[in-house]
Amino acid sequence: MKRDYIKFPLHLIFHPVDTFWDLKSDNRGKMAVAYTALALVIVMMILQKEYAGFLVNDVDPRTINSLVEMATVAIPFFLWCIANWAVTTLMEGEGKLREIFLATGYSLIPVVLIYVPMIVISRFMVQEETSFYYLFNSIAFLWFMFLLFIGMMTVHQYTVFKTLLTMLLTVIVMGIIIFLGALVFSMLQQLYEFGYNIYRELIFRT
Secondary structure (H helix, E strand, C coil): CHHHHCHHHHHHHHCHHHHHHHHHHCCCCCHHHHHHHHHHHHHHHHHHHHHCCCCCCCCCHHHCCHHHHHHHHHHHHHHHHHHHHHHHHHCCCCCCHHHHHHHHHHHCHHHHHHHHHHHHHHCCCCHHHHHHHHHHHHHHHHHHHHHHHHHHHHHHCCCHHHHHHHHHHHHHHHHHHHHHHHHHHHHHHHHHHHHHHHHHHHHHHC
16 A cells, blocks of 8 residues: 555556546545645755756745745645636536545656756756756646646546636636735735724824
8 A cells, every 4th residue: 555655656657547547436546645746846946946057047046935935836736726626516527626636736746756857967067958957847847737637637527628628717717716815915905004094093193
């Protein structure tokens, strides 16, 4: 059973259809693995900006805020899961929120596997070799997107077209959630300032 924590995710990379089906039908997915993949991607993003070679990294390490970097990965991840669950619930998707979370988390594994060596190799690259760095980073992202597509299609038992449609709608819903969240935050901030101003007026008058 313990081997599933390593063997099963690695098998998913090259056999996504069968593995995602096992994840759904046999309940072989582990929440710990999904959380670990998410945490490792966050760590990789931070390490990339701190330690990637200067030829491919124009970020000043002194300006890096780990909490901000964490939020830029974790928030879209959880927003995707929630928005996809909301969309697919209305479109007769068979995937549960847990399965969506697992499929999304497991899809991140290629990013971790490729980013780790590329961060190390980038420190020894010359200018002519930097194109390989960007190439492999692009491969990691496209591989993630491919696995995410297969995962959503398998989990929800959709056709190719319906999977693409729901993924597009998921992105739109994510934008709506962000907009509404920003709107609520702005309203709360204005209410706070209004209440604080009233408080100051009462204090000064007494």
